[in-house]
Amino acid sequence: MKAIVWQGTNKVGVETVPDPTLLLPTDAIVKITSTAICGSDLHLLDGFIPSMEKGDILGHEFMGEVVEVGRDVKKLKVGDRVIVPFNIACGACDPCKRGFFSACDNSNPNHRMAEAMYGAVSGGGLFGYSHMYGGYAGGQAQYVRVPFADVGPFKIESDLKDEQVLFLTDIFPTGYQAAMNCDIVPGRDVVAVFGAGPVGQFSARSAQMLGAAHVIVIDRVPERLAMAQAAGCQVINYEQEDVLIALREATGGRGPDHVIDAVGMEAHGHGPGSALDKMQQSLRLSFDRITALRWAILSCAKGGTVSMPGVYGGLIDKLPMGAAFAKGLVFRMGQTHTHKYLPDLLGRIEGGQIDPTFVITHRASLDQAPELYKTFRDKHDGCVKVVLNPWA
Ligand SMILES: NC(=O)c1ccc[n+]([C@@H]2O[C@H](COP(=O)([O-])OP(=O)(O)OC[C@H]3O[C@@H](n4cnc5c(N)ncnc54)[C@H](O)[C@@H]3O)[C@@H](O)[C@H]2O)c1
Numbered sequence: 001m002k003a004i005v006w007q008g009t010n011k012v013g014v015e016t017v018p019d020p021t022l023l024l025p026t027d028a029i030v031k032i033t034s035t036a037i038c039g040s041d042l043h044l045l046d047g048f049i050p051s052m053e054k055g056d057i058l059g060h061e062f063m064g065e066v067v068e069v070g071r072d073v074k075k076l077k078v079g080d081r082v083i084v085p086f087n088i089a090c091g092a093c094d095p096c097k098r099g100f101f102s103a104c105d106n107s108n109p110n111h112r113m114a115e116a117m118y119g120a121v122s123g124g125g126l127f128g129y130s131h132m133y134g135g136y137a138g139g140q141a142q143y144v145r146v147p148f149a150d151v152g153p154f155k156i157e158s159d160l161k162d163e164q165v166l167f168l169t170d171i172f173p174t175g176y177q178a179a180m181n182c183d184i185v186p187g188r189d190v191v192a193v194f195g196a197g198p199v200g201q202f203s204a205r206s207a208q209m210l211g212a213a214h215v216i217v218i219d220r221v222p223e224r225l226a227m228a229q230a231a232g233c234q235v236i237n238y239e240q241e242d243v244l245i246a247l248r249e250a251t252g253g254r255g256p257d258h259v260i261d262a263v264g265m266e267a268h269g270h271g272p273g274s275a276l277d278k279m280q281q282s283l284r285l286s287f288d289r290i291t292a293l294r295w296a297i298l299s300c301a302k303g304g305t306v307s308m309p310g311v312y313g314g315l316i317d318k319l320p321m322g323a324a325f326a327k328g329l330v331f332r333m334g335q336t337h338t339h340k341y342l343p344d345l346l347g348r349i350e351g352g353q354i355d356p357t358f359v360i361t362h363r364a365s366l367d368q369a370p371e372l373y374k375t376f377r378d379k380h381d382g383c384v385k386v387v388l389n390p391w392a
């Protein structure tokens with residue numbers, strides 16, 4: 001089959017690789033009909049997530065048709081149309097039972113790999129996202145093996161198009177969890193979102209759905225800001241305005257009640273902190289450039305929440321912890337517990353409350369994907385979200 005493969009830092013290619021096979025009785029094989037490139041894939045492209053190996057198949061936002069099931073799979077049958085959460089969860093361990101699916105104890109055989117680096121184990125398995133996260137083949141391919149097939153895949157029985165439900169596998173629940181984590185008081189709270197990429201867009205719309213009185217989105221890419229503005233958000237271009245002053249002015253001096261960092265480890269910025277991050281990251285002294293997180297902490301109102309869907313990779317230097325402590329901020333973060341939010345969000349799509357296709361700017365084949373990884377990373381050609389058809 002054809003698949004998108006990691007070939008080293010800054011190198012992604014299309015290769016012909018063996019088709020996946022069932023390895024365990026609880027597996028299914030899915031023929032992929034639509035898949036997408038995520039901002040998290042850019043951290044792999046740029047070489048900031050350790051434990052990638054040449055030949056690893058990328059991709060964790062995908063959906064398709066079940067073509068084979070293991071003998072212990074009860075809920076799925078051949079022919080079912082499914083969306084598949086990007087995290088792999090057993091559904092039976094203590095974290096899974098409590099709804100913390102991305103912290104599954106049983107889906108990541110390599111969870112100890114992270115111990116040497118962080119001093120703590122990593123979370124559950126992820127499709128196409130390094131050996132530290134289980135070494136599972138990803139879904140930017142024609143077929144994929146799906147472990148715990150009775151737990152992850154979610155059947156789509158309505159006639160919604162792939163593009164309308166595809167983002168339920170990652171970026172929509174990710175934005176939604178980021179907003180849920182803010183415990184927004186409807187009609188009162190102001191929410192600021194750093195980053196107007198796909199995750200920022202869904203965070204902002206989710207904050208609106210959850211009743212935020214006002215949502216402010218910060219970025220520097222004009223078409224991404226325009227997309228947020230079209231949804232009724234106030235926007236701030238951090239290259240044209242001092243973002244900390246602008247946020248204070250927009251909130252009567254108190255700062256946003258909650259701030260979502262939908263940027264993560266590859267933030268851009270200016271000032272001495274940003275220069276230090278860049279230098280440390282280029283020397284591999286640090287994994288993370290944290291300008292957005294710094295701004296989130298500095299701008300957030302007293303007693304507010306800093307919600308972090310943006311991915312971080314390692315030990316962070318020069319984090320304004322004193323400011324966070326003085327203001328009594330709450331930090332919420334992590335990989336999304338996708339399974340938990342799927343039914344509710346599918347209902348919202350079916351009910352016409354949101355149409356996730358607004359974010360798509362590029363549609364292409366797998367052969368075009370290596371070029372589009374760069375277009376998406378460099379924010380060229382108005383690119384916000386790429387959807388791939390593996391059979392085109
Ligand atoms: N927690 C999860 O489960 C989960 C799931 C999906 C994605 N993510 C993460 O969410 C983050 C965003 O993903 P995406 O797909 O939207 O990526 P993206 O790269 O398309 O978007 C990031 C945006 O942040 C902007 N940005 C950079 N520095 C900034 C700054 N200092 N202030 C404000 N904006 C700034 C960029 O211009 C860009 O528009 C990534 O870190 C990704 O890994 C996490």
Ligand SMILES: [Zn+2]
Pocket residue numbers: 038039040041060061086170171
């Ligand atoms: Zn993702």
Ligand SMILES: [Zn+2]
Pocket residue numbers: 089090091092093094095096097103104105106107
């Ligand atoms: Zn589990």
